[in-house]
Amino acid sequence: MEILVTGANGQLGIDLVKELYKRGYNVICPSRYDMNLEDKDKIKEYIMNSNCDAIIHCAAYTSVDKAEQEKGLCLRINKDATEVIAICAKKFDIPMIYISTDYIFDGSKDEEYTEKDIPNPINMYGMSKYLGEKSVISNLDKYYVVRTSWVFGINGNNFIETMLNISKIRNKINVVDDQIGSPTYTVDLSRLLVDILESNKYGIYNATNEGYCTWYEFAKEIFEISNIDIKINPISSNEYKCMAKRPLNSRLSKNKLVESGFQLLPNWKEALTNYIQQRENNI
Template structure:
């Protein structure tokens, strides 16, 4: 019998990638978008889970509008905290392993050096606070969980920084990009592959999953244009020059301690992941 995997947020950037990769690897996969599954409705979540009987639940559905969350606190917490509680309860009742995709925004960015899974979260904004509240509910209600924190995600499906930069390059010959926020870009394909590796084990806990190495948004943008051979002037600027409603951590570089100590390989360097992504025919 094949393993049944239910993916929440199955039509999103990571959810689509994960659903397709699971199917390609022979998993019986149910990628459910918000029309198929309203995670904020516990009884509906229970009904769907009881119908499917998943062995694994990959919870990628989330409220991801970081700036909007500052004025829509209820909306962010409803989806990211209570939606996650509902998924955790229903997954536990189904006896399923649970993967909850969380974020680097659970950290305030004030640490010198890298953040390990054992550093204490202290989110700056509503988005990070609501995702961290989701982590707490996973701890409370699931006995078989993988909390996978990731960062700076891009891929083939949905909007992201890489696509935005390529779009801007079509009608600009110069750009300013923030150079005082440092993190780890993550290709959805590498992230999904590592999640699939995790679910084949019982090595539960919290994991930082991103491509290895780190850069600033400015360095990320420069690398995109270099790889694509696009001639555009990119100038570094500060966060203060581009004020946004939500504060972002200045440093959210991950140490991949849990992967290392549990015997998993590190993910490829962010630049080689980016090269692979940009060389794909789309």
């Protein structure tokens, strides 16, 4: 069985491809030179010639702040390209997994978000990913929309790397303490994505590591595990100036995963320990 993975060089893509190989799949990994998501004809041509049996669409425009200034580019990649990919999947009658985000929600709910909650994105990235979801759902029956959050994986420009880099040049740091969510390790998410692909249980799923924290708590744990002595100062989102607004509540309920018989991901602290270990082995 041949699986086409977009964004195979991204944080998630790298681990997903490893997991697919481990489970015996052939994997087709178009680079941005083979299939640039800004070129609709190229996408169609590539997928039509690929003969794949399923598509996992990991590639995306992921610069949340920059998206506020590059709205057109962000929409072309996250909405328009996703629509073309979904139309190709329909034409071949093959399943498609679309990776989505907690940023489709406005964060105003007091409880965890379920798959049934109505999205209301508050930034351009979130809006573009929501429109991508809609293209997938409206074009396909055999779709999985998997919403994840706060992703970290080896080779990524993620929060953990940002914290570790800052600690090399500063001995104190301000970190936002009023946004709550779940960090998610790409190794753990990749296992679940392949389980989902093999299930034929189509639909929308929330999928993150277990447990919740704020960015401040996440940073504290990163420095503790890494034995780095640094003063961390908790601040509010209002005090942290950036281009894009972020939802205060990013907690995603995983009840549907349990009800559908999928194995939950480990707690985020365990995932973080594994990441730091993997990172040290790679250096």
